[in-house]
Amino acid sequence: MEKWPLGVFASSDAGLGVKLEVAHELGVPTIQLHAPAKATRTPEHARRFLDRLATMGIRITAVFGGFEGESYADIPTVTRTVGLVPPATRAERTREMKEIADFARLLGVDVVALHLGFVPHDSGDPLYREVLGVTRDICDHCRAQGQALHLETGQEPADALLRFIGDTERNNLFINFDPANMILYGSGQPIEALEQLGRYVRSVHCKDAKWAARVGQEWGSEVALGDGDVNMELYLRTLDKIGYHGPLTIEREIPQDPVRQKAEIGRALKLLRDVKSRLKAEG
Numbered sequence: 001m002e003k004w005p006l007g008v009f010a011s012s013d014a015g016l017g018v019k020l021e022v023a024h025e026l027g028v029p030t031i032q033l034h035a036p037a038k039a040t041r042t043p044e045h046a047r048r049f050l051d052r053l054a055t056m057g058i059r060i061t062a063v064f065g066g067f068e069g070e071s072y073a074d075i076p077t078v079t080r081t082v083g084l085v086p087p088a089t090r091a092e093r094t095r096e097m098k099e100i101a102d103f104a105r106l107l108g109v110d111v112v113a114l115h116l117g118f119v120p121h122d123s124g125d126p127l128y129r130e131v132l133g134v135t136r137d138i139c140d141h142c143r144a145q146g147q148a149l150h151l152e153t154g155q156e157p158a159d160a161l162l163r164f165i166g167d168t169e170r171n172n173l174f175i176n177f178d179p180a181n182m183i184l185y186g187s188g189q190p191i192e193a194l195e196q197l198g199r200y201v202r203s204v205h206c207k208d209a210k211w212a213a214r215v216g217q218e219w220g221s222e223v224a225l226g227d228g229d230v231n232m233e234l235y236l237r238t239l240d241k242i243g244y245h246g247p248l249t250i251e252r253e254i255p256q257d258p259v260r261q262k263a264e265i266g267r268a269l270k271l272l273r274d275v276k277s278r279l280k281a282e283g
Helices: 020-026 043-056 075-081 087-106 126-143 158-168 179-185 190-200 232-242 258-282
Strands: 006-011 030-034 059-064 111-114 148-152 173-177 201-206 208-210 221-223 248-250
Touching: 006 020, 006 258, 020 043, 020 258, 030 248, 043 087, 059 087, 087 111, 087 126, 111 201, 126 148, 126 158, 148 201, 158 173, 158 190, 173 190, 179 190, 179 201, 179 208, 179 221, 190 201, 190 232, 201 232, 201 248, 232 258, 248 258
Parallel strands: 006 030, 006 248, 030 059, 059 111, 111 148, 148 173, 173 201
Antiparallel strands: 208 221
């Protein structure tokens, strides 16, 4: 298999990511798929979607969960609304995440992923134990059908995420590493975090960002790949160092401006191809 096949975060219906047609026009061989709306998570929809992908020469590498009511407006809102941490929505979202895993299985995809939410850093906090329990539950559901669960980075520093994964005690729990999220949330230097988390990194995003003026108190700013503080060449060199040779999935979330979104993803693809070529030439 090709080292570092390129890809984009995509959607089959209204939701996060570019439309499948855009992914095809960009000429990428892989996508991570944002889970479609509940009504379309059916065997028939899965068959039709797989047929479309086959004609486009695209394969899905992961299916991402997402939930009604989540908001990334600011850090306090993320804490209150995102993922499986908020108690009021946890039971319903846990059921839905299992349904998303079941749909991924219909698509022949063995990786499901999500933003878990802000896990308390204090392992003695009762909420920490609750989130451990629900994560174990989803891991067990996935393992029964040959799937892994990937947690996206961002909300926790690397050492806290490592501790949580260890405490979960499940061998199908891994990481989808997003370097920009470390900057956006102010949770740590992305390259250092990648080296620290390396043995668990099984999928990645290629996304860029700039640090906030008040790190950890307010959002950083997402920018086009190459315009931020990640350092994409160093990022790829570090991925190589930790032994990650899987897909490089570009995520650029500006759905309100699809023309700009497509153009910036196109430039991101060129940037990544150029870096890949330089590293290959070095041997």
